[in-house]
Amino acid sequence: MTVGFDFGTTNSLVSVVSGDRVIDLLGEGNLPYPSVVRYEGEAVIVGHEAREALDTAGLGVHGNTVRSPKFFLGEEFIDVAGVDKSPVDIVADIVRYVRAESLRNSRRVDLRGLDNAVVTIPVTMNGPRRAALRQAFGQAGIGVSQFVHEPFAALYGYIRGSSDVGDILRDLRGRTVLVVDWGGGTLDLTLCTVGRDRVLQIASGGTATVGGDHFDEAIRNAVEQRFAAETDLAADDRPSKAARLRALKRAEDNKKELSSQPKASFYQPGYFGASGTDLVYALTRTELESITRPLIDEAMLEIDSLLERSGTGAAQVSRCIVVGGMAAMPAIRGRLIEKFGHVRVEVPENSATLVSQGAAWIAHDRQDLVLAKPIELELARGDYLPLLKAGTPMPSHGQVRAERFSLYCADPTDGKAKFPVVSPKHLVDFPQSTTQRETLGMLTLDVDTKARPLLERLHLDVEIDENLILEVRAESTQAGTMERGRFFDLEFGLALPSGDGAASVDADVLDQRVEESTGLTIRANVTSIEGKSAEQQQATIPGDVLYRSRREAFSPPPIKNRATELQRVEHLYYQPCAVCKRAWGDPDCTCAA
Structure with a gap:
C-alpha cells in the first residue's frame, strides 16, 4: 500500500486513506512522532522517548541525541557523541521506527506492509538532499513513489478532504490561493491557481531561518x-x-x-x-x-518577496491557508490577517496533519505531478526553444524523462556559447515571444573559436529525474567540451479530484520583449519538397548529414546533384585532417588536406 509520509524537521507522520476518509497513524498521546533519535551503545531510541531524554538531568545527553536530522542530509558525516554517523543512516533509523509503529497502529488499518509512500519535502530542499532522503527511505524499507512539496500536498489535502469537494472547487476555481506551511524547521510557501481540472503552482519559496x-x-x-x-x-x-x-x-x-x-x-x-x-x-x-516579532517580520518579508516575484498583489490572493505546527500561534495569524483580511485567512482544524493527509490522498488517487510551466532555452535574437512542455508528466520511481536538441553557435567569437534556461513568469501553456520569463540558470560552454557562425553543432540534453531535479547538459561536438547544471526550483500541477484533462489556466501576458542575444540558434530541419527539384531538396540537408546518407554527392564531377560549397564545409568541419588527424581549422595543420 502507498501511504502519505510527512517526514518533518520536528515531527513525522504517516497518513493513509481508508474507504472515503483519511486516517492519521499517530503515536503516544495521539501525537506525531518526534524526529529525534538517541544512541546508547547499540540501542537506537527514537521518537517520544528520545525527545523526553532531553528533559532529564545529566551531561552528555545532547551529545548522543540528534534533533531535526533532516537538516544534515547532503553532508557525508556528522559527529554524534564522538562517532561519525551518516545523516542518511540517522534519518533511516527514524523512518524505520515510524514505519514499524505505524504498522502496529491501533486504528485497525491494514497497511499490507507499508512499502511505498508519497513523501513530502520542503520547497527549498535541493537535489543532493532529496537523493539522500530517498536513500534513507530505501534503507528503512520504503520506496518513494513520488516527492511532493509540503504546501502543495497540504492544498490537495484541503480540497480532497473536504466534506463537499464540489462546493470547495466551485469556490476556488479561477482563484489564487496562498498556502503558508510554517513548521518547526522551515517556512514553506506556494502560490497556486485552481483551474478547470488542475491545480497549478504559480511560484514557491521558503526559508529555514524562521521555523x-x-x-x-x-x-x-x-x-x-x-x-x-x-x-x-x-x-x-x-x-x-x-x-x-x-x-x-x-x-x-x-x-x-x-x-x-x-x-x-x-x-x-x-x-x-x-x-x-x-x-x-x-x-x-x-x-x-x-x-x-523579528522572526515574524522576516517571514512576512518572505511572503512579500514571493508575491512580488510572481507579480501578484495581496488583494489578488483569494484565500490564505495556514498549516503546520506554528499555525496555532496567535501573533502569526494576526499578521496574516492584517495582510490578507480576516475572511481570506483560514487555519483548518487539521492544520497540523494536513501535509501528511494531502500526501495520502495523492497516493490514494494515484496522482502524478506534471510540470506547471514549460521549460525553455532562450535563443539568439529573443527566440525561445521549448525544452519541456507544460503538462509534461514527471517521472516516477526509477524513471528519467529525457530530451535531446541540436543547436548551433551564432557567434563563436569569444569562444563561449551561452545557454539561458528560462520559464514563463506566469502560467501559460504556449508562451509567446513577448511573455515575461524568469531565468532558472545559465550554462556557459567553451566552443571552437575558429568555426564559422552556425557551423559547430552543439548538443543539449535535458533530463528530469525521480527527485524532480532538472539537469541540463551542453556539449560541443568539435571542441569536445561539456557543461551541466541542475535546477530544483520548478513548479508542478495535479489533476483535481473531478477532472482528468489537461490544465487550462488563463495567464497574464506582459508586453515585455527580451532583447539580449544569447549567441545560440537552431537550424530549421523541416522543409517542403513540392515543386522542388532533387537538387533543391538535397540543398536543405546539412553537409555532415548528407555525407552519411549520400557520400557520392561529395565526389568530383560529372556526378549529378553534387553537394554545395556550404555542405562541403559543414561536412569537413566535423572531420579530422586525413593526414595529421588534427581538428578542422587547427593552425598547426599544414597538410592542405
Whole structure:
C-alpha cells in the first residue's frame, strides 16, 4: 500500500486513506512522532522517548541525541557523541521506527506492509538532499513513489478532504490561493491557481531561518537574559549545554501553551552553574510576541518577496491557508490577517496533519505531478526553444524523462556559447515571444573559436529525474567540451479530484520583449519538397548529414546533384585532417588536406 509520509524537521507522520476518509497513524498521546533519535551503545531510541531524554538531568545527553536530522542530509558525516554517523543512516533509523509503529497502529488499518509512500519535502530542499532522503527511505524499507512539496500536498489535502469537494472547487476555481506551511524547521510557501481540472503552482519559496525551532531558541535566550538582568547574576554565571537544551524543550512547550493561555512558567532548579541559581520566570503572551516579532517580520518579508516575484498583489490572493505546527500561534495569524483580511485567512482544524493527509490522498488517487510551466532555452535574437512542455508528466520511481536538441553557435567569437534556461513568469501553456520569463540558470560552454557562425553543432540534453531535479547538459561536438547544471526550483500541477484533462489556466501576458542575444540558434530541419527539384531538396540537408546518407554527392564531377560549397564545409568541419588527424581549422595543420 502507498501511504502519505510527512517526514518533518520536528515531527513525522504517516497518513493513509481508508474507504472515503483519511486516517492519521499517530503515536503516544495521539501525537506525531518526534524526529529525534538517541544512541546508547547499540540501542537506537527514537521518537517520544528520545525527545523526553532531553528533559532529564545529566551531561552528555545532547551529545548522543540528534534533533531535526533532516537538516544534515547532503553532508557525508556528522559527529554524534564522538562517532561519525551518516545523516542518511540517522534519518533511516527514524523512518524505520515510524514505519514499524505505524504498522502496529491501533486504528485497525491494514497497511499490507507499508512499502511505498508519497513523501513530502520542503520547497527549498535541493537535489543532493532529496537523493539522500530517498536513500534513507530505501534503507528503512520504503520506496518513494513520488516527492511532493509540503504546501502543495497540504492544498490537495484541503480540497480532497473536504466534506463537499464540489462546493470547495466551485469556490476556488479561477482563484489564487496562498498556502503558508510554517513548521518547526522551515517556512514553506506556494502560490497556486485552481483551474478547470488542475491545480497549478504559480511560484514557491521558503526559508529555514524562521521555523519553530528558531522561535524556541529566541524565547529561551530572551528568558535567560531577562532573568539574569532581574537577579543581577554575574556575567560568567552561565548554564551548562545540557541545562540550556532542557530549557529549549521548555520554551517549545510554553510557546504552545501561550497559544491559548496568557502566561506560562519556566522553572529549572540549579540552572545557572556557578551560583546554582534556579531559573524561575513567568512569560506572558505579550512578551512572547515582542521576542518573536523579528522572526515574524522576516517571514512576512518572505511572503512579500514571493508575491512580488510572481507579480501578484495581496488583494489578488483569494484565500490564505495556514498549516503546520506554528499555525496555532496567535501573533502569526494576526499578521496574516492584517495582510490578507480576516475572511481570506483560514487555519483548518487539521492544520497540523494536513501535509501528511494531502500526501495520502495523492497516493490514494494515484496522482502524478506534471510540470506547471514549460521549460525553455532562450535563443539568439529573443527566440525561445521549448525544452519541456507544460503538462509534461514527471517521472516516477526509477524513471528519467529525457530530451535531446541540436543547436548551433551564432557567434563563436569569444569562444563561449551561452545557454539561458528560462520559464514563463506566469502560467501559460504556449508562451509567446513577448511573455515575461524568469531565468532558472545559465550554462556557459567553451566552443571552437575558429568555426564559422552556425557551423559547430552543439548538443543539449535535458533530463528530469525521480527527485524532480532538472539537469541540463551542453556539449560541443568539435571542441569536445561539456557543461551541466541542475535546477530544483520548478513548479508542478495535479489533476483535481473531478477532472482528468489537461490544465487550462488563463495567464497574464506582459508586453515585455527580451532583447539580449544569447549567441545560440537552431537550424530549421523541416522543409517542403513540392515543386522542388532533387537538387533543391538535397540543398536543405546539412553537409555532415548528407555525407552519411549520400557520400557520392561529395565526389568530383560529372556526378549529378553534387553537394554545395556550404555542405562541403559543414561536412569537413566535423572531420579530422586525413593526414595529421588534427581538428578542422587547427593552425598547426599544414597538410592542405
